[in-house]
Structures are given as C-alpha cells and as structure tokens.
Amino acid sequence: MARINNPMEIFKLLPGSNCGECRQKTCLAFAVAVFKEQKSIRECPYVQPDVISRYGGKTEKPNTxxxxxxxxxxxxxxxxxxxxxxxxxxxxxxxxxxxxxxxxxxxxxxxxxxxxxxxxxxxxxxxxxxxxxxxxxxGSGTTPTGIWITFRELNGGPPRYAHFQQRCEKPLKRLADTYTDLFKDMLEIFDGKQNKGHIDSDVSIVLYPLPLFPIQINYWKPEEGLESSLHIHFDSASDKNLDIESIYTMCEGIVAMFEKISLRHGLK
Ligand code: SF4
Incomplete structure (x- = not known):
C-alpha cells in the first residue's frame, strides 16, 4: 500500500473538475476526507484503476x-x-x-x-x-571561517527560515526569558564558550555541536519596554559541512535538550 503523507498527494491524483459526484464540494475537500479516512479514494468515479490498486482504497497513516x-x-x-x-x-x-x-x-x-x-x-x-x-x-571538512551569518544566508535556508524561527529561535528565547540557568548550562554541560564577537548582544555563547560546525547564540535582555530577543548564528562554512535539513534538525534537538533540562530543574 502506498504511503501518503499529506492531502495534497491525494489531490494530485484527482481530476480537479470539482464535479461533486463524490458528495464533496471540491476535489480538495475530497482529498482531505480521504486523508482523514472518512472517504475511500474509490468514491471518486474518475480515479484510474491503477491508482485504486496502488492505494487499495485506503492510505497508510503517516509516520510521526x-x-x-x-x-x-x-x-x-x-x-x-x-x-x-x-x-x-x-x-x-x-x-x-x-x-x-x-x-x-x-x-x-x-x-x-x-x-x-x-x-x-x-x-x-x-x-x-x-x-x-x-x-x-x-561533510566536506571545510575549516570554519569565523564569519557569522544567519540561517537565512545558508544554502537552502530562505525557504525554511520561518520554520526555523518558529521551532528553534522563538522557543529558545522563551527559555532564556524564564530559565535563568540556561546560559550557565550551555557553558557547563555543552562545553560552550563565552564569545566577544562582532555581534553586540548581552549574552553571546558559542557551542560546538560538531567540531567544524560551531553555532553562536546571541541574547538581548528586555529593556525599557523592548522585548528580549534571541538569534542563532552560523559560521559561513556551515553549509559545506552539514546540509540544511541536518542544521535545522540539530537546532531543534538543541532546543529540545534545553527544554528537558529546564523542566528537570523546574524553570529557575
Ligand atoms: S468525484 Fe472526483 S472529480 Fe468529482 S469532485 Fe469528487 S474528487 Fe473531484
């Protein structure tokens, strides 16, 4: 049975005529209903037999x-x-x-x-x-340049930047705002180094998730009605040693690790 990961994959198999014979207003609504297993793909009379046999009238639940x-x-x-x-x-x-x-x-x-x-x-x-x-x-083994850039400037970064902000920078900022030992733990548990780089932030820490893949975490404390902010920077050679999916995954992993540590210590 073929694996379907989202309704658009089903939608692409349909004629797109929105005729309503499946009792759904549109082909897209039908695709969503099939994905949710409320409908069988057989209920569209225009789906080709080879598609029906491939999908067996059902779709597999997507993986977590x-x-x-x-x-x-x-x-x-x-x-x-x-x-x-x-x-x-x-x-x-x-x-x-x-x-x-x-x-x-x-x-x-x-x-x-x-x-x-x-x-x-x-x-x-x-x-x-x-x-x-x-x-x-x-990984190419390229030596870091010492030049820090944003996720958006990495090869393949622009289309994933909004996700990166949502899943990595924002949760880490929330932690920094409430978990006062966050940066101390970064230094002690993860062998981080305090950095006096070119970025003028209140806190600047360099972590080495991998020897040729350092990241710099910059945090600006809240002041005079201004919200705090946090940004993660990357060495400009990062994308030669790690693909963008791996960079994103590593950052998600870092956030998850610190969330776990902070919960264990009860958000001081
Ligand atoms: S019967 Fe098929 S073509 Fe018609 S609206 Fe439903 S899915 Fe689309």
Whole structure:
C-alpha cells in the first residue's frame, strides 16, 4: 500500500473538475476526507484503476516525526559500511582507532564503527544522530571561517527560515526569558564558550555541536519596554559541512535538550 503523507498527494491524483459526484464540494475537500479516512479514494468515479490498486482504497497513516527521524537515522547507518572511516577521519579532522571513528559532539566523544553502530558519552537521540551521520557521510571538512551569518544566508535556508524561527529561535528565547540557568548550562554541560564577537548582544555563547560546525547564540535582555530577543548564528562554512535539513534538525534537538533540562530543574 502506498504511503501518503499529506492531502495534497491525494489531490494530485484527482481530476480537479470539482464535479461533486463524490458528495464533496471540491476535489480538495475530497482529498482531505480521504486523508482523514472518512472517504475511500474509490468514491471518486474518475480515479484510474491503477491508482485504486496502488492505494487499495485506503492510505497508510503517516509516520510521526519521531518515527520519520528514526527511519532516516537507520537509513544513514546502513550507508556507513560503504565508506572508508579512516579516510573520513582525515577529512573531518577526527580520530580513527580500533576500527572506530571518533568525533566530538558538544565536546563529548561520539563513536561510529564500520557497521554503523553508534556509541557515545552523551545520550544519542535521532535529533543528534541524524546530523552527526550526515556530517560523517557528506561533510566536506571545510575549516570554519569565523564569519557569522544567519540561517537565512545558508544554502537552502530562505525557504525554511520561518520554520526555523518558529521551532528553534522563538522557543529558545522563551527559555532564556524564564530559565535563568540556561546560559550557565550551555557553558557547563555543552562545553560552550563565552564569545566577544562582532555581534553586540548581552549574552553571546558559542557551542560546538560538531567540531567544524560551531553555532553562536546571541541574547538581548528586555529593556525599557523592548522585548528580549534571541538569534542563532552560523559560521559561513556551515553549509559545506552539514546540509540544511541536518542544521535545522540539530537546532531543534538543541532546543529540545534545553527544554528537558529546564523542566528537570523546574524553570529557575
Ligand atoms: S468525484 Fe472526483 S472529480 Fe468529482 S469532485 Fe469528487 S474528487 Fe473531484
């Protein structure tokens, strides 16, 4: 049975004539009803038999985001046996010993063996494993330039920028506003470094999610009726070492980690 992830995929299979014979006002309304399993695709008399047999009159429920990420991680792990880990270690300025590639993730050791098995001193979830594996498989090994740019300026960043603000910068700002130990934890737990960069913010911290992929978090405290603000900046070579999907995923993962830590400590 084919997998359908959103109503538009069903809509594309329909004639688009809005004839109403399916008892829906439009083809789009019908597509939504099929996606919600309120209707069968067979109820449109104009759908071709091959489409009906492909979809069996039903669609599979889409995966949750967690399941999608876990599947993507497994697919990346399966690619590891096809690469030369010793050569990869040289390219990424990492270590290779006893058939294990070791790289620092937030300053902690992260090991990959030739079968794709992962082990680490830190908790490995899909939000970390996905970008780390992409970095190993596809990172160019480009040395950071020291020039900080926004997400929008990264290759592939503009179409995802609004999402990035919603899912990464805004939640992290909310945490910074309420969780007073946030930046202390970034320094201590994630081996962050305070930065006196060219960006004139109240707090400026550099984290190293990966050795060649630093990020800079800048926070401006609220003052005189002005809201606080927080922005995440990236080294201008970031997109040579990590694709935009992995950069986005890593930032979502960072936010999720700090949300968990702050809840555990009861938002001081
Ligand atoms: S019967 Fe088919 S073509 Fe007509 S409105 Fe419904 S989905 Fe569209």
């Amino acid at each position: 985001i967690d399941e999608d990420k876990a599947e993507a991680v497994e697919a990346l792990k399966r690619k590891i046996p096809s690469i030369d880990l010793a050569e990869t270690a040289r390219r990424l300025q990492a270590e290779f010993a006893d058939n294990h590639l070791t790289i620092k993730v937030f300053g902690k050791n992260f090991h990959v063996d030739a079968t794709g098995a992962l082990s680490s001193d830190i908790h490995i979830n899909a939000w970390v494993a996905f970008p780390v594996l992409n970095y190993i498989l596809n």
